[in-house]
Amino acid sequence: MAKKYVRENVPLSRFGVLVAQLESIVASSSQQPPDALLCFDLLSDLISAIDEEPKESILLWQRKCEDALYSLLILGARRPVRHLASVAMARIISKGDTISIYSRASTLQGFLSDGKRSEPQRLAGAAQCLGELYRLFGRRITSGLLETTIIATKLMKFHEEFVRLEALHMLQNALEGSGGSAASSAYSEAFRLIMRFAVGDKSFIVRIAAARCLRAFANIGGPGLGAGEFDNSASYCVKVLDDPVSSVRDAFAEALGALVALGMNPEAQVQPKGKGHVTPTKKLEGGLQRYLVLPFVKASGVRLKNIRIGLTFSWVFFLQAIRLKYLHPDSELQNFALQIMDMLRADSSVDAQALACVLYILRVGVTDQMTEPTQRSFLVLLGKQLQSPDLSPFMAVAALRTLSYTLKTLGESVRVAFVLFRSHWNSRKFLIIQLLQQCLILHSLCQQENKGR
Incomplete structure (x- = not known):
């Protein structure tokens, strides 16, 4: 009664x-459906008001706001409105009394479990809101992940594309929000849903969402994934790289890079709770060769270029994950550089596009991630590679181009260029002349800068 009295006797704030x-x-929705534009503007103002309002005022109106947002969602709001309503629901719980997260998540799960096929908009709104709650509070509601995964499986059987899309967005948020701390059965069911229903969906935007779910699995440590699941998912990602839709190829390329990076780092792999027999984590032996090197070398067919470009992106995502997520020293990138150049060893199956792909990987995935001392040692490694007797012509071009790019990045002296000039003049004339020109320009710029000082 006291709280009600206070609410009724204080001036209404903007939020109220x-x-x-x-x-x-x-x-008034029973007489007149809510106007989408009016709701959009109102919810936009509401979100900004939540950010500006003090917690004391939020607490006075929190339950009423939550109830109104929930009612709006299950009325069947369209996507822009239900997105804002979901964000507002998560924001107000986050800033106010967070204990209500349990009841709200349970209510949404109950509505989704009992939902009918004749209510696609309502179910999509509830799914989007539940996904947003998992995104912010996933570790607090991990006990409901299995039920949420079962709900997502149910929604994937709907004919409406947007319902299947929201189901996978909800699943992705639930996986990332739980962080690998839920029960084993929840992750097993989620992986089965992704591989059985989602990755082969007839809608390309749903397939993209499925790829992002696979990437989410890798990002949280692949809970419950054994060698068979790793091989199944990574092999499928390679297979999809010839998809006619470029955005689908890009999404699965990123997922492939994340999966291979996780497989190469067994210490980051997660064992979920409730597993009867804990299988020790194991490094994905030969993963680079099986999923990134051999598919690139053996690529063929009418979509040959698409496959190579997809694998190029996978290489870059893999190398970035190695450095940024798993924190390997940048000196290890040199070892990967040799494997990357080795994809050009078979001259019969190499062309200009393959060379361009390898150069892109070496620049973006390797050189650009190196610190200056490592780049200097990388120059030495490239010089030694150029002296190798079994170096193929395309490998030599890749090494020279990468060396040129690294020199340009470092602003190194011309001495290195003259060493190459003496040892490789006859076979690499054009490229070495270009390298010399770049180094001389850099040398001239350095002299001008010194004079200016």
């Missing part, structure tokens, strides 16, 4: 006014 307006719209 907006909540009252939202309640009015929801209450």
